[in-house]
Amino acid sequence: MTPHEATIARMGGATREIPVDVDVLREEIEKTYTDVSTEPEREFIFPTGRDWAEELGYPVEVANVPEASVQSFAGVANHFLLGRIEPAATVLDLGCGAGTDLLIAAQMVGPAGRAIGIDMTASMLEQARKTAEGMGLANVELHEGLIESLPLDDEAVDVVISNGVIDLVPDKEAVFSEIDRVLRPGGRLQIADVVIHKEVSEDARKRIDLWTG
Numbered sequence: 001m002t003p004h005e006a007t008i009a010r011m012g013g014a015t016r017e018i019p020v021d022v023d024v025l026r027e028e029i030e031k032t033y034t035d036v037s038t039e040p041e042r043e044f045i046f047p048t049g050r051d052w053a054e055e056l057g058y059p060v061e062v063a064n065v066p067e068a069s070v071q072s073f074a075g076v077a078n079h080f081l082l083g084r085i086e087p088a089a090t091v092l093d094l095g096c097g098a099g100t101d102l103l104i105a106a107q108m109v110g111p112a113g114r115a116i117g118i119d120m121t122a123s124m125l126e127q128a129r130k131t132a133e134g135m136g137l138a139n140v141e142l143h144e145g146l147i148e149s150l151p152l153d154d155e156a157v158d159v160v161i162s163n164g165v166i167d168l169v170p171d172k173e174a175v176f177s178e179i180d181r182v183l184r185p186g187g188r189l190q191i192a193d194v195v196i197h198k199e200v201s202e203d204a205r206k207r208i209d210l211w212t213g
C-alpha cells in the first residue's frame, strides 16, 4: 500500500480521502500541545487557562483543580452545561490534556466512580497524572493513546466527555465508532467542539496549521 493509499479512510459510510498526512498532523498536534503544557504563559491562537474556564462558566469544582493543570486548559466551550456527571459513574475524557475536565469529573463521580483520561501528548498526560496525585484522587486513570483506538472494553463507560479534541482528528468515524463501542447502552456523550457551518475548501483541508489550531 502506498502512503497515499494509506491515508484513505472510511468516513461517513463512504470511502473518503483524508486530505492530510495523519502522521505529520499528529506530530504537529503533539508539538502544539506540548507547548501548551510546558509554556502555558505563552499566547496561542486559541484561549487557554483559568480565566477562560471561568468565562465559560465552569462548575465550582474547577476551583479545586490546581493552577499547574488549569493553566493549560485549552477547551473550546463548557460541556458541563449539558449535565453534571453522576456520583459513582465511570466517565471517559477523550483528549483530556492536562486534566481540567477530567479532574472536575473525578470530583463529581466521587470515590465510588472512575474518571479515565486518554491523550496522545505525553507531557499533557504527565501533568494530569501529577495533579491527580496531588489532589489525592485515587479514582483517576490515565492512558497515553489515540482516541481513534481506545484501550477500553466494550460498554465500559457511562459518560464520554471531550473538549476541543474531535475537531483535530481527520477520521471522525473511527472516533464515533469507538465511543459507540465503549459506551454502555443508555450511556451519554457530552462534548464541546468546533463546528464549521459552511463547506471547507479543498485547499484549507490540506493546511495542517488550520487542523492543529
Ligand SMILES: C[S@@+](CC[C@H](N)C(=O)[O-])C[C@H]1O[C@@H](n2cnc3c(N)ncnc32)[C@H](O)[C@@H]1O
Pocket (backbone or CB within 6 Å): 029, 030, 033, 072, 073, 074, 075, 076, 094, 095, 096, 097, 098, 099, 100, 101, 118, 119, 120, 121, 124, 145, 146, 147, 148, 162, 163, 164, 165, 168, 169
Ligand atoms: C485543544 S486540547 C484540549 C485538551 C483538554 N480537553 C482541555 O480542554 O484542556 C486538545 C488535546 O487533544 C489531544 N489530542 C489530539 N488529537 C488526539 C488523538 N487523536 N488522540 C488522543 N489525543 C488527541 C492533544 O494532545 C491535546 O491534549
